[in-house]
Amino acid sequence: MSSIPADLHYTAEHEWLSLSADGVARIGITDHAQEALGDIVFLTLPSVGATLAAGQACGEVESTKSVSDIYAPVSGEVVARNESAETAPETLNADPYGAGWLFEVRLTDASEVASLLDAAGYAALLGQ
Amino acid sequence: MTSADGGQKTALYDQHVALGAKMTDFGGWLMPLEYSGVIAEHTAVRTGVGAFDVSHMGAIRVHGQAAKAFLDGVLTNDLLSRGPGEVQYSLLCQDDGGVVDDLLVYAGSDDECHIIANAGNALTVIDVLRSLAPAGITVEDRRPDSAIIAVQGPQSRDVVRAAGFDINLAYMTSTVVRHPDWGFVVVSRTGYTGEHGYELVCPREAAVEVWQAVLAHGALPCGLGARDTLRLEMGYPLHGNDISPQISPVTARLGWAVGWKKADFRGKAALQAQKDIGPLRLLRGIELTDRGVPRSHMAVVAGGTVVGETTSGGFSPTLQCGIALALLDSSVSVGDTVAVDVRGRHLAGRVVTPPFVAASPKDPSPAA
Numbered sequence: 297m298s299s300i301p302a303d304l305h306y307t308a309e310h311e312w313l314s315l316s317a318d319g320v321a322r323i324g325i326t327d328h329a330q331e332a333l334g335d336i337v338f339l340t341l342p343s344v345g346a347t348l349a350a351g352q353a354c355g356e357v358e359s360t361k362s363v364s365d366i367y368a369p370v371s372g373e374v375v376a377r378n379e380s381a382e383t384a385p386e387t388l389n390a391d392p393y394g395a396g397w398l399f400e401v402r403l404t405d406a407s408e409v410a411s412l413l414d415a416a417g418y419a420a421l422l423g424q
Numbered sequence: 425m426t427s428a429d430g431g432q433k434t435a436l437y438d439q440h441v442a443l444g445a446k447m448t449d450f451g452g453w454l455m456p457l458e459y460s461g462v463i464a465e466h467t468a469v470r471t472g473v474g475a476f477d478v479s480h481m482g483a484i485r486v487h488g489q490a491a492k493a494f495l496d497g498v499l500t501n502d503l504l505s506r507g508p509g510e511v512q513y514s515l516l517c518q519d520d521g522g523v524v525d526d527l528l529v530y531a532g533s534d535d536e537c538h539i540i541a542n543a544g545n546a547l548t549v550i551d552v553l554r555s556l557a558p559a560g561i562t563v564e565d566r567r568p569d570s571a572i573i574a575v576q577g578p579q580s581r582d583v584v585r586a587a588g589f590d591i592n593l594a595y596m597t598s599t600v601v602r603h604p605d606w607g608f609v610v611v612s613r614t615g616y617t618g619e620h621g622y623e624l625v626c627p628r629e630a631a632v633e634v635w636q637a638v639l640a641h642g643a644l645p646c647g648l649g650a651r652d653t654l655r656l657e658m659g660y661p662l663h664g665n666d667i668s669p670q671i672s673p674v675t676a677r678l679g680w681a682v683g684w685k686k687a688d689f690r691g692k693a694a695l696q697a698q699k700d701i702g703p704l705r706l707l708r709g710i711e712l713t714d715r716g717v718p719r720s721h722m723a724v725v726a727g728g729t730v731v732g733e734t735t736s737g738g739f740s741p742t743l744q745c746g747i748a749l750a751l752l753d754s755s756v757s758v759g760d761t762v763a764v765d766v767r768g769r770h771l772a773g774r775v776v777t778p779p780f781v782a783a784s785p786k787d788p789s790p791a792a
Contacts, residue, residue: 334446334649335463337739338715356767358717360462360739361649363767389461 297424298328301393305409306418307369312393315409321370324397325357325388328422333359336385341366341377341399348372348401350408355398357388370408372401434479435571435631443645451543453480456647465650466741469617470783473577475643476651477635482546483570483625486553487536488561495529495537498556498690500673502683506531511596511612513681515673516549517691521698522669523676525549526661528614530598538610540572540623542663556690571631575638576621576646576654578787584611584622586641587634593622595786606630616651618658618783656738656747659709659778665720666707666735666749674698675751676707705732705751709778710762712746714771723765724750731756734764742781746771749778 300306305313310329314322330336338358348354348368355366377399381387388396403409413421431454440447445456456477458465468474486495496503501514510531516524525545530538541549546567553563575583584591589601589611598612607627615621626634639645652662661667667676674695682695712718718737723730737748748764756762758777763770 334458335461337463338717358739360653360741361457363717363719386463 298326298331298422299393300326300328300415300419300422300424302415304393304415305369305412306415306421307367307412308421309367311367311369313369313409313412315403315406319406320375320400320402321372321409322397322400323369325366325392326418327392329357329364330389330392330396333357333362333364335360336388339382339385339388339398341382342368342374344374344377346374348374357385366398368401369412370401371404373404374399375402376400432480434477435628436477436479436635439632439635440477440645445645445647448648450648451480453543455480456645458647458649459645462647462649462653463741465644465646466653468644469577469619469646469650469654470742471578473575473579473583473643474646474650475583475635475638476574476576476646477571478574478623479571479631480543481572482539482541482543482549483566483572484539484541484546484550484553485536485564485566486539486557486561487564488557489535491561492531492534492537494557494561495539495553496683496686497688498553499527499529500682500689500691500695501529502686503529503531503537505683508532509597509599511598511614515667515678515681516552517673517689517695518669519691519694521672521674521691521694523663523667523671523673524552524669526663526667530610530612538566545663569628570625571628571634573624573626573631573634573638574615574617574621575624575643576615576617577619577643579642580619580621583638583641583643584624587637589622589624603630606634609634615785616660617654618660618779618781618785619654620785620787653738653741656736656749657740657742657779657781658783659749659780661707661749662736671707671735671751672698672703675703675705702754705753707735707749708752708756708758709776709780710734710748710750710764710773711743711776711780712748712764712771712773714773715745716766716769716771717746718748718764718766718771718773722748724752724762725765725770726756726760726762731762737764740780746773747780748773
């Protein structure tokens with residue numbers, strides 16, 4: 297059983313999103329995703345200042361055995377990327393909801409968050 | 425990721441599941457891909473000791489009058505130069521020089537040898553050998569009654585000894601041990617990792633006890649994921665990727681496994697012609713200097729033109745960079761800078777001659 301924190305939003309592509317009060321969302325991959333990928337060895341993240349549309353492929357997570365695209369869960373401008381996770385990608389395996397976050401986006405349209413899954417919906421997707 | 429009804433199970437399947445392995449279909453077998461993680465398992469083999477279930481490999485017994493001479497006349501390498509107890513890497517080729525499979529041949533007596541073939545090719549190897557064997561020579565499929573456990577790493581000798589095999593074997597030799605509990609076990613100083621290591625061919629009924637013994641004595645269970653990163657760091661070819669019916673031993677720079685002076689073997693004329701003309705492409709290594717992971721079947725580019733294609737690729741846990749084996753035009757030289765087209769990004773790398781890491785399976789064990 298993978299961990300699914302109750303206070304986060306989720307996508308069917310196994311990303312999580314945490315919305316702060318100032319309209320900035322932090323994004324990462326779920327515990328299920330890191331477990332399925334295995335040892336993560338490289339990250340490619342969007343540049344700060346880039347404008348993303350919801351659903352757009354904007355980066356890659358590469359493990360010893362495969363590569364997965366990262367899709368922007370919401371539209372907005374990239375305001376931060378986790379450079380320490382780029383240097384130490386194994387952080388995504390060790391702490392996917394904490395130190396292993398990927399990037400932050402200032403939302404163009406906060407209502408997009410409503411279309412994401414909640415923890416119960418994501419758990420149902422995983423069959424948990 | 426897991427398959428598939430009909431996936432064959434080794435004698436250790438339940439052990440793998442109980443250990444929490446991620447299972448995968450490989451050559452028609454349900455095999456462990458990883459237990460604790462590819463990098464942890466890889467590191468255990470490079471610095472300590474790991475154990476692999478390789479019972480999916482095809483154990484074949486060839487016996488009958490002059491069975492060894494028969495195999496020498498079919499397989500590429502010079503088997504008659506090997507005496508009882510010696511193990512030789514060899515190839516079964518097609519008449520056109522393409523590789524049916526790469527094999528380990530256990531030279532027994534003049535009238536009996538054993539072969540270990542790749543899982544997915546074992547039946548083809550058996551069919552080809554049977555079609556070529558003269559009357560009186562039997563080619564026997566031993567897979568149903570054997571299990572194979574590889575114990576690999578600088579501490580492998582301690583584990584094998586603690587498990588009851590107090591032996592001192594030179595690299596690429598084997599012996600048969602009668603174990604008090606497990607019956608006859610073939611122990612060989614062989615492997616696919618580049619480290620000092622052993623492979624134990626034991627009766628299927630004893631497999632669980634042998635496996636549990638090597639784990640109890642300190643070997644970390646390792647899956648096919650680590651097996652691939654370990655072999656790739658050594659530049660060992662994988663059949664179906666780096667050698668194949670389309671990629672000959674001349675192209676793959678495996679001429680050292682071809683007995684050129686032998687009167688004949690299957691594919692000799694074609695391979696001799698390739699060697700004389702010089703192959704258009706050669707199998708080389710590429711060590712990426714840019715960050716990223718090459719995979720198989722990616723284009724290799726130099727000076728704006730495609731100069732080759734990767735055949736295997738992955739992340740090297742030892743070097744902490746991407747590495748690949750690639751078929752490169754013979755105009756490309758070792759030391760050249762090339763780029764691998766990784767999903768549209770051209771990642772720079774250096775052409776090298778494998779192995780990528782300095783490990784040696786010939787190293788004496790620290791305990792020896």
